[in-house]
Amino acid sequence: MNFKSMLLGAIAGTVVLVSGQAMADTSGKTIALSNNYAGNSWRQAMLESWGKVAYQAVQDGVVAGADAFTTSENQATEQAAQIQNMILQGYDAIVLNAASPTAINGAVKEACDAGIIVVSFDGIVTEPCAWRIAVDFKQMGRDQVKYLEQRYPDGGNLLEIRGLAGVFVDDEISAGIHEQVESTKFDIVGSVHGDWAQDVAQKAVAGILPSLPEVKAIVTQGGDGYGAAQAFEAAGRPTPTIIMGNRRDELQWWKEQKDANGYETTSLSIAPGVSTLGFWVAQQILDGKEVPKDLTVPFLRVDQDTLEEILAETPVGSVANVEYALEDAQKLIQSAK
Incomplete structure (x- = not known):
């Protein structure tokens, strides 16, 4: 199927x-x-x-x-x-x-x-x-945190990449993320708007990275995962677990990391x-x-x-x-x- x-x-x-x-x-x-x-x-x-x-x-x-x-x-x-x-x-x-x-x-x-x-x-x-x-965009936000809680039950620091400011979708996904975080051991240590575009997200993440402590994972809204990965690589910092948003560049990067070192994440949109x-x-x-x-x-x-099946069809x-x-x-x- x-x-x-x-x-x-x-x-x-x-x-x-x-x-x-x-x-x-x-x-x-x-x-x-x-x-x-x-x-x-x-x-x-x-x-x-x-x-x-x-x-x-x-x-x-x-x-x-x-x-x-x-x-x-x-x-x-x-x-x-x-x-x-x-x-x-x-x-x-x-x-x-x-x-x-x-x-x-x-x-x-x-x-x-x-x-x-x-x-x-x-x-x-x-x-x-x-x-x-x-x-259910709120549920999309909640599901990201639930996935990370299964991976990291002891919690850690999260970076949030949001979408277009003032848009219903952005507000709902972010609300779901914050609601779910409240019942976990995670802390959101930074938040930027990536406008659902990898180039915007890369610049925004690069701008906030110097002020951030170690980041365990990144919660996103779609179109921003690959840009975040590029920003962390350019800064020479360890790549956190990045929730992806089904874009081809994100899925391709994920597969390359999976093949190279067993990188694990999930993607939804x-x-x-x-x-x-x-x-x-x-x-x-x-x-x-x-x-x-x-x-x-x-x-x-x-x-x-x-991952491989959907990547092949995208x-x-x-x-x-x-x-x-x-x-x-x-x-x-x-x-x-």
């Missing part, structure tokens, strides 16, 4: 698959993707997945259009303006990766009031009229292809289906025994991924009811 099968199995549980065909005609409907940021490999893979699946859906006549738009800066005001422009353009649904869970709620409400379906994913919104697709799940959920709502407002998907995890410069089909969205919807 490959890692895609394992992830989809976690969604499906014991749910019986419903028909794979749309029941109503959405061929005249248009769906837009509103994305707030594209500055790392996860976001690039997310946009690529949307392009592949949405393009095929247009070619198959499932919908009339499925355009993608990304703001030039991670600013809620810019994304709110983008959504307002989508309203004027007459899209039937907007799939949204939000810059803030609350700051664009006004624009989301305007879209809903105009009869537009709004589905948020990854960076979700709190506006009640919208749908939300997310993993939301699959970038969750954007395609957002597309199909929006299509199903347009199709007249009853869909719960909140949908949860499992995160994609790489462990010591699955393109250079990208991130371990799963793209979803209509049937996957239907299974998720059924399991949430």
Whole structure:
């Protein structure tokens, strides 16, 4: 069983698959993707997945259009303006990766009031009229610390690398990490923002390293593990256990260290292809289906025994991924009811 099968199995549980065909005609409907940021490999893979699946859906006549738009800066005001422009353009649904869970709620409400379906994913919104697709990001943070507690029951010093400041995902993962640390012997001795990008993380870690005591492990959010490893190497300091975030460069570095000296860690992140799940959920709502407002998907995890398999399936410069089909969205919807 490959890692895609394992992830989809976690969604499906014991749910019986419903028909794979749309029941109503959405061929005249248009769906837009509103994305707030594209500055790392996860976001690039997310946009690529949307392009592949949405393009095929247009070619198959499932919908009339499925355009993608990304703001030039991670600013809620810019994304709110983008959504307002989508309203004027007459899209039937907007799939949204939000810059803030609350700051664009006004624009989301305007879209809903105009009869537009709004589905948020990854960076979700709190506006009640919208749908939300997310993993349990707090649990992602907790699971990192739980893994480290098994490895190091006597605790030690942790360095935390956070994501983009002010974004829901960053806040939730960090909250989970800190909550779990409270019941352990670990101490967080430093925290920097790596913006989910290895080059930013490398500079941030290099900047704080001279002030840090010995670091047992690094808790992260994705896109930052390889940069942290490079910073420790450049400083001539022992490499701690670094929790990875499924990026190809992280997984490749991990394999090299594993082969050389038995290095052990784990890696976890939301699959970038969750954007395609957002597309199909929006299509199903347009199709007249009853869909719960909140949908949860499992995160994609790489462990010591699955590293080689997942690395082999992950393109250079990208991130371990799963793209979803209509049937996957239907299974998720059924399991949430």
